[in-house]
Amino acid sequence: MSKKSPVIAIVGGGVIGSGWAARFAENGHNVYVYDPDPDAFEKAARTLNNGRRAYIKLNLPSSRVRAKVNFVSSLKQAIFNADLIIESVPEDIAIKTKVYFEIERYASQSAIICSSTSGILPSKLQQKMKHPHRLLVAHPFNPVYLLPLVELVGGQQTDPRMIEKARVIFRNVGMHPLWIKKEIEGFVADRLLEAVWREALWLVKDKIATTEEIDDAVRFGFGLRWAQMGVFETYRLGGGEAGMRHFLAQFGPCLKWPLTKLIDVPELNETLIEEIAKQSDTQSGQYSITELEQIRDDNLVAILHALKHNDWGAGKELALLEQNYQALVVEKKQDISHPVRTLEQIVPVEWTDYNKHMNESRYLQCFGDATDALLLQVGVDADYIENQGSYFTAETHIRHLKEVVAFEKIHITTQVVSASGKKLHLFHRLFHSNGSLLATGEHLLIHVNLVTRMASEPTDVIVRSITELVKAHTQLEIPEGMGRFVGQSINQS
Amino acid sequence: MSKKSPVIAIVGGGVIGSGWAARFAENGHNVYVYDPDPDAFEKAARTLNNGRRAYIKLNLPSSRVRAKVNFVSSLKQAIFNADLIIESVPEDIAIKTKVYFEIERYASQSAIICSSTSGILPSKLQQKMKHPHRLLVAHPFNPVYLLPLVELVGGQQTDPRMIEKARVIFRNVGMHPLWIKKEIEGFVADRLLEAVWREALWLVKDKIATTEEIDDAVRFGFGLRWAQMGVFETYRLGGGEAGMRHFLAQFGPCLKWPLTKLIDVPELNETLIEEIAKQSDTQSGQYSITELEQIRDDNLVAILHALKHNDWGAGKELALLEQNYQALVVEKKQDISHPVRTLEQIVPVEWTDYNKHMNESRYLQCFGDATDALLLQVGVDADYIENQGSYFTAETHIRHLKEVVAFEKIHITTQVVSASGKKLHLFHRLFHSNGSLLATGEHLLIHVNLVTRMASEPTDVIVRSITELVKAHTQLEIPEGMGRFVGQSINQS
Numbered sequence: 001m002s003k004k005s006p007v008i009a010i011v012g013g014g015v016i017g018s019g020w021a022a023r024f025a026e027n028g029h030n031v032y033v034y035d036p037d038p039d040a041f042e043k044a045a046r047t048l049n050n051g052r053r054a055y056i057k058l059n060l061p062s063s064r065v066r067a068k069v070n071f072v073s074s075l076k077q078a079i080f081n082a083d084l085i086i087e088s089v090p091e092d093i094a095i096k097t098k099v100y101f102e103i104e105r106y107a108s109q110s111a112i113i114c115s116s117t118s119g120i121l122p123s124k125l126q127q128k129m130k131h132p133h134r135l136l137v138a139h140p141f142n143p144v145y146l147l148p149l150v151e152l153v154g155g156q157q158t159d160p161r162m163i164e165k166a167r168v169i170f171r172n173v174g175m176h177p178l179w180i181k182k183e184i185e186g187f188v189a190d191r192l193l194e195a196v197w198r199e200a201l202w203l204v205k206d207k208i209a210t211t212e213e214i215d216d217a218v219r220f221g222f223g224l225r226w227a228q229m230g231v232f233e234t235y236r237l238g239g240g241e242a243g244m245r246h247f248l249a250q251f252g253p254c255l256k257w258p259l260t261k262l263i264d265v266p267e268l269n270e271t272l273i274e275e276i277a278k279q280s281d282t283q284s285g286q287y288s289i290t291e292l293e294q295i296r297d298d299n300l301v302a303i304l305h306a307l308k309h310n311d312w313g314a315g316k317e318l319a320l321l322e323q324n325y326q327a328l329v330v331e332k333k334q335d336i337s338h339p340v341r342t343l344e345q346i347v348p349v350e351w352t353d354y355n356k357h358m359n360e361s362r363y364l365q366c367f368g369d370a371t372d373a374l375l376l377q378v379g380v381d382a383d384y385i386e387n388q389g390s391y392f393t394a395e396t397h398i399r400h401l402k403e404v405v406a407f408e409k410i411h412i413t414t415q416v417v418s419a420s421g422k423k424l425h426l427f428h429r430l431f432h433s434n435g436s437l438l439a440t441g442e443h444l445l446i447h448v449n450l451v452t453r454m455a456s457e458p459t460d461v462i463v464r465s466i467t468e469l470v471k472a473h474t475q476l477e478i479p480e481g482m483g484r485f486v487g488q489s490i491n492q493s
Numbered sequence: 494m495s496k497k498s499p500v501i502a503i504v505g506g507g508v509i510g511s512g513w514a515a516r517f518a519e520n521g522h523n524v525y526v527y528d529p530d531p532d533a534f535e536k537a538a539r540t541l542n543n544g545r546r547a548y549i550k551l552n553l554p555s556s557r558v559r560a561k562v563n564f565v566s567s568l569k570q571a572i573f574n575a576d577l578i579i580e581s582v583p584e585d586i587a588i589k590t591k592v593y594f595e596i597e598r599y600a601s602q603s604a605i606i607c608s609s610t611s612g613i614l615p616s617k618l619q620q621k622m623k624h625p626h627r628l629l630v631a632h633p634f635n636p637v638y639l640l641p642l643v644e645l646v647g648g649q650q651t652d653p654r655m656i657e658k659a660r661v662i663f664r665n666v667g668m669h670p671l672w673i674k675k676e677i678e679g680f681v682a683d684r685l686l687e688a689v690w691r692e693a694l695w696l697v698k699d700k701i702a703t704t705e706e707i708d709d710a711v712r713f714g715f716g717l718r719w720a721q722m723g724v725f726e727t728y729r730l731g732g733g734e735a736g737m738r739h740f741l742a743q744f745g746p747c748l749k750w751p752l753t754k755l756i757d758v759p760e761l762n763e764t765l766i767e768e769i770a771k772q773s774d775t776q777s778g779q780y781s782i783t784e785l786e787q788i789r790d791d792n793l794v795a796i797l798h799a800l801k802h803n804d805w806g807a808g809k810e811l812a813l814l815e816q817n818y819q820a821l822v823v824e825k826k827q828d829i830s831h832p833v834r835t836l837e838q839i840v841p842v843e844w845t846d847y848n849k850h851m852n853e854s855r856y857l858q859c860f861g862d863a864t865d866a867l868l869l870q871v872g873v874d875a876d877y878i879e880n881q882g883s884y885f886t887a888e889t890h891i892r893h894l895k896e897v898v899a900f901e902k903i904h905i906t907t908q909v910v911s912a913s914g915k916k917l918h919l920f921h922r923l924f925h926s927n928g929s930l931l932a933t934g935e936h937l938l939i940h941v942n943l944v945t946r947m948a949s950e951p952t953d954v955i956v957r958s959i960t961e962l963v964k965a966h967t968q969l970e971i972p973e974g975m976g977r978f979v980g981q982s983i984n985q986s
Contacts, residue, residue, distance in 0.1 A: 015731065141714040142731055149714030176713040178706060188702045189710040195688040200724050209681045213671060215723020217682040219806050220669040221634040221642030223723065226716030228792035230708020231693050232769070233777050237786055238508065238635055244773040248766045273741045276725070280737040284726050293730055298803050299721035306795035309843060312788065313712050350802060354878060355943065360861050360886045365854035385847060392896075393853045397979045398889040403946065425980055442979045450848065453896065485978045486890045486935045487918055 005029045005067075006083035006169055011075060011099055013037070016116050017088035018044035019144030021069045022051025026145060027173040027321075028065030034078035041071045046290055051145040054297045056407055058304070058318070059348050061325040075099075076106040083108075084169055086138065088116040096120070097128050104130050112162050112169075114138035119186045122155030132157035138166060139187055140175075143293070146300045148176040148317045151187045174321035176314070192231075204279065205272055212283035227303055228313050302350075336472045339413035339429065340377065342370035349406040357403040364398065367428045367441035370412040374426065378465040388459055391424060391445040399481050402438045409433035415479060416469040422447040422455045424466065427479045440481050498522045498560075499576035499662055504568060504592055506530070509609050510581035511537035512637030514562045515544025519638060520666040520814075521558030527571035534564045539783055544638040547790045549900055551797070551811070552841050554818040568592075569599040576601075577662055579631065581609040589613070590621050597623050605655050605662075607631035612679045615648030625650035631659060632680055633668075636786070639793045641669040641810045644680045667814035669807070685724075697772065698765055705776035720796055721806050795843075829965045832906035832922065833870065835863035842899040850896040857891060860921045860934035863905040867919065871958040881952055884917060884938040892974050895931045902926035908972060909962040915940040915948045917959065920972045933974050 008024045010017045013035035021031045021044065033044065048069055055062060072078045079085050085103055089095050096115065103113060113135045115125055126132035137153040150170050154163050167177045180187050186194055203209050209217070225234045232244070239247030284292060307315025308322075343366055353359040375391055384390075404410060410432055417425040428441040449456035458466070501517045503510045506528035514524045514537065526537065541562055548555060565571045572578050578600055582592050589608065596606060606628045608618055619625035630646040643663050647656050660670045673680050679687055696702050702710070718727045725737070732740030777785060800808025801815075836859055846852040868884055877883075897903060903925055910918040921934040942949035951959070 141718075147714055147717055149710065151710070176709065178709055178713070180702060180706070182699075182701050184699075184701050188696060188707060189714050191692050191696065192689050192707075192711065193715060195692040196685050196724060199684050199688040203681060203684065206675075206677075208675045208677050209673060211723075211725035213673070214681060214685075215726050216669065216671055217642060217644070218685065218719050218723035219721055220671070220810070221640055221682050222686060223716065223719030223721070224640055224793055224796055224807055225634075225789070226711045227720035227796055228712055228716070229789055230704075230711035230716065231689060232704035232773050233708050233785070234789075236773055236777055237782060237789065243770075243782060245766065245770045248769060273738065276741060277736075277738045280725050280729055284729055289730060289736060292726070295803070295805065296718070296722055296727075296730060299800060299805055300717055302799035302803055303717060303720055303796050306799040307792060310788070310791050310795055312792055314717055317713070354875075355883050355885065355941075359858075360889065361854055361858035364857040364889075364891075365852075368853050382847075390848050392848065393893050395893065395977075395979045396853065396857075396889070396891040398857075400886050400888065403885075423980075444980050448848075483978045483980075484888075485976045486888045487916075487937050487976075 005172075007081055008032070009034070009079040009082035009085045010088060011035075011078065011085065011103065012088035012090075012116075013040040013044040013071070014088060015047060015142060016140065016144060017086070018047035019051070019142060020086050020088060020116070020140065022048050022145040023140075023173055023175075025067045025069045026051055026055040027062055028067050029173065030067045031069045032078040032082065033069060033071050034073075034075045035071075044069075044071070046293075047143075047145075050143065050290075050293050050297055053294065054143070054146055054301055056346055057298065057301045057348060059346060060318075060322050061344070062321075065325070075102050079103055079111070080106050080108070082111055084112050084114065084166065086114045086116060091117060091120065093120055093124060096125060100125070100129050100135070112136070112166050114166060116140060118190050121183045121185060122153050122158060123183060124155070126155045126157050133159040134162045136163050136166060137187070138170065138177075139190075141189070143297060143300070146297060146304070148174060148314050149189065150175045150177050151189060152177050152179045153183060153187055155183065172324070174317055176317055201272070201276075204276055210283070211276060211279040215283065228307060336469055337475070339415040339473070339476070340374060340469075341411060342373040342377075342414045342428070343410075343412040345369075345410050347404055347406050347408050347410060352406050357405050360398075360400060363400060363430065363439050363441070364396065366410070366412060366430060367396075367398070367443065368393070370414055370428050370441075371426060371443060371445070374414045374416070378469065379462050384459075384462070385450070389447055389449050389456055392448045393443055394446045395444040397442040397484060397486075399440045399484070400438075401440070402432070402436060404432060404438050410438065415476060416466065416473045417442075417479070417482065418474075419463075419466045419470050422457060427482055429479070440479065442479075442482055442484075498665075500574055501525070502527070502572040502575035502578045503581060504528075504571065504578065504596065505581035505583075505609075506533040506537040506564070507581060508540060508635060509633065509637060510579070511540035512544070512635060513579050513581060513609070513633065515541050515638040516633075516666055516668070518560045518562045519544055519548040520555060521560050522666065523560050524562045525571040525575065526562060526564050527566075527568045528564075537562075537564070539786075540636075540638075543636065543783075543786050543790055546787065547636070547639055547794055549839055550791065550794045550841060552839060553811075553815050554837070555814075558818070568595050572596060572604070573599050573601070575604055577605050577607065577659065579607045579609060584610060584613065586613060586617060589618055593618070593622050593628070605629070605659050607659060609633060611683050614676050614678060615646050615651060616676060617648070619648045619650050626652040627655050629656050629659060630680070631663070631670075632683070634682065636790060636793070639790060639797070641667060641807050642682065643668045643670050644682060645670050645672045646676060646680055648676065665817070667810055669810050694765070694769075697769055703776070704769060704772040708776065721800060829962055830968070832908040832966070832969070833867060833962075834904060835866040835870075835907045835921070836903075836905040838903050840897055840899050840901050840903060845899050850898050853891075853893060856893060856923065856932050856934070857889065859903070859905060859923060860889075860891070860936065861886070863907055863921050863934075864919060864936060864938070867907045867909070871962065872955050877952075877955070878943070882940055882942050882949055885941045886936055887939045888937040890935040890977060890979075892933045892977070894933070895925070895929060897925060897931050903931065908969060909959065909966045910935075910972070910975065911967075912956075912959045912963050915950060920975055922972070933972065935972075935975055935977075 008029050008031045010021050010033045013033045021033050025031045115137050122137045126135040136158050139151040141147040141149050170177045200214050235247050236244045304318050307313050308318045351358050351362045412428050412430050415427045417427050424445040426443045430439040446455050447458045501522050501524045503514050503526045506526045514526050518524045608630050615630045619628040629651050632644040634640040634642050663670045728740050729737045797811050800806050801811045844851050844855045905921050905923050908920045910920050917938040919936045923932040939948050940951045
């Protein structure tokens with residue numbers, strides 16, 4: 001992906017700007033960041049580190065495309081070669097207008113310019129631009145490298161083709177662009193957030209609840225719902241089988257109740273700021289900001305993985321991204337005179353156990369995945385499984401030779417020992433990236449008819465490709481450790 | 494738990510009432526439900542089924558305590574024996590007052606009475622009661638069997654000891670009771686929800702976004718954040734290292750912006766209801782309500798598991814519940830003249846693969862867990878591992894004999910084949926609950942010093958208990974299949 005990926009420039013390297021940088025670099029785009037603050041790089045480093053950490057845990061095959069974030073010392077240097085320029089400077093229209101003036105001086109004609117503003121109308125932002133047709137709002141959410149949502153909003157002078165182009169770029173880095181067709185302050189998400197925020201401020205000010213109690217009311221309740229379904233889909237279920245109409249009829253009258261205080265806005269004066277900050281310290285002060293960010297990221301990664309497994313919502317975006325990378329890394333027809341490379345993997349931290357190394361069952365998981373990759377290569381693909389049959393493992397022997405810990409890179413090579421009729425005998429070697437042998441897996445597989453669940457003959461096509469592999473691999477040495485039984489002494493083997 | 498568990502009565506068997514019933518029954522409490530609607534049982538069955546389904550997937554050892562939901566034909570029958578009575582009738586103070594009158598006629602003196610109201614003040618609810626001191630609000634969130642939050646609110650006449658008692662009961666079924674000390678319409682969560690709801694209605698009415706777009710703005714963005722941290726803790730991170738004070742100073746001015754329309758409430762007239770219902774059909778109409786509920790529940794289960802793994806938020810509650818059950822099911826000193834029972838498990842659906850059966854790596858996961866259970870029994874506990882050492886698996890042999898599919902019950906028995914010095918040789922048998930042998934696992938383990946990561950001698954205490962097991966188990970037959978190598982023919986064995 002990296003070769004033809006658009007080049008990204010970020011102007012402003014704060015929490016949002018560096019979040020953008022992490023998102024694009026982790027997904028193979030060269031990124032140039034400019035920020036006039038001399039400490040900008042140092043401040044951004046925290047977010048970039050968090051992004052790297054999160055992507056290792058996301059465990060996408062994106063490590064092959066990962067690109068660099070370049071901090072440069074002038075705006076010109078950052079943008080002159082960029083296809084997409086993202087402005088992430090403070091929410092002040094005067095500052096932003098000045099930045100656009102600078103950007104227009106140096107940007108290429110075809111560059112798209114996006115503002116990260118969370119509330120200012122794009123029509124206002126583009127008012128003084130020379131080429132306003134290429135400005136749009138692309139409003140992301142913190143942490144930008146993990147949350148998929150980006151709101152796209154054009155102004156009166158924006159060319160919709162620019163929004164289309166931007167949309168493709170954002171999709172390619174795993175985001176969910178939401179094109180909001182009508183301009184409004186705060187767009188969609190921040191209007192909802194602002195409503196909650198104002199209500200929450202009242203609850204603290206009126207001493208109904210502390211910041212911690214309010215947060216608990218969110219994360220033990222509706223927050224769990226909203227990680228996977230939104231406001232309306234959730235309420236559709238509140239009405240039971242009768243659905244949305246019933247819900248609206250039943251709960252409509254509540255709108256007349258004085259359930260919120262939002263006819264008015266609390267004044268955020270020193271007293272209230274102090275009160276909230278104090279409560280927040282009590283609630284979260286035992287963690288540093290970086291610790292809290294990493295806890296948040298670990299939770300988001302785990303939630304994204306959970307939803308990916310269910311092929312739903314934000315997890316679906318992740319699955320799509322993974323497919324893109326897998327398509328990228330499909331190797332050319334391999335040289336079969338050697339054992340076949342069937343797996344590459346960074347050890348996720350959740351694969352480790354109380355002994356602080358990869359749990360024994362993950363060895364078999366890797367060997368199982370390697371078997372699947374080998375089978376795919378000889379033609380046992382989704383279509384074959386749907387219509388012809390599959391291979392089941394009948395017997396397994398594993399030698400756990402060395403430990404491996406979280407974040408280390410491992411790979412597997414597979415030797416086809418023998419095959420006859422329904423039987424297939426494989427020998428996997430699991431290596432550390434430093435070349436040391438971590439484990440071996442020896443497996444006997446049986447071809448099975450998935451309807452009768454009984455042993456059956458593979459098709460001729462499969463037999464042919466397996467035979468080819470067996471011929472090549474019987475030229476290789478018999479693997480050390482093959483044919484062992486558990487507890488066999490070395491001189492017995 | 495079930496023996497001394499309080500008896501629960503639910504008055505009103507709608508989505509909330511039957512959700513309560515599922516929560517309590519799945520956690521071992523006998524539940525009696527009364528609802529005057531003759532179709533109540535049929536309607537509630539959907540929620541009870543969903544609850545059962547979700548708890549199987551939650552995979553707690555709660556299957557041992559699971560109790561019954563009894564639908565009874567009179568309020569008296571439901572409540573006369575109950576320790577906790579939950580009212581879940583429509584949000585109408587006249588109806589609720591009448592129900593409390595009936596409840597007070599038949600309830601035991603010591604019973605606690607909870608209202609599920611989402612907005613009415615407890616002081617109003619208890620106004621006409623004879624014994625108002627025992628009424629409180631216990632406001633849960635749909636689906637009640639999965640979401641941990643329950644808001645507890647007392648009225649002017651409520652005895653705080655009643656709230657304390659209720660809190661313990663709710664904690665014991667895995668909930669997170671949030672005691673709100675100051676009465677206010679809508680309490681805390683529903684005030685926040687109401688704010689979002691009103692803003693969302695405006696967005697639809699003003700045609701800024703459809704219900705689907707609004708939902709996407711939630712579930713691809715801040716909904717993911719709120720599943721694990723709340724409003725304030727999230728914003729604390731928006732301020733970078735400077736934290737909450739910086740965030741408030743930076744974003745305070747936004748409060749002056751016209752970011753929400755909540756100075757006014759949209760009229761939920763026929764036109765708007767029709768518009769929303771139509772959009773909701775377009776968005777979610779391809780699923781039945783039951784399908785959508787199960788998708789939601791699968792997502793919530795997966796998110797709860799993800800957070801449990803990270804020991805955070807709602808996942809921490811789940812971990813706690815699991816520990817409670819594990820403490821419950823610690824068996825008395827086993828009869829060691831037989832192989833030791835070391836695992837019981839319902840196969841979770843996420844353990845199955847494209848062959849529609851339990852993936853091969855899960856066999857080793859089960860054997861690994863069984864090994865851990867055996868080691869725990871001989872004294873290798875957290876304290877031993879912290880200070881003395883641990884066992885690492887050096888070699889594994891698995892015979893995959895029969896398939897097993899999702900939701901089936903399995904168990905493992907473990908025979909200690911031999912032990913000498915650092916070596917420990919185990920033989921596991923994995924059975925289906927119908928008694929058929931699914932797989933065997935033969936393992937050689939080595940005792941290791943966790944500092945040097947080298948083989949080392951176990952302590953005398955461990956040696957003694959292992960020796961006792963070996964002595965007993967060498968009286969048993971040598972397991973069929975032991976000592977096999979992969980591909981060994983039957984007459985070779």
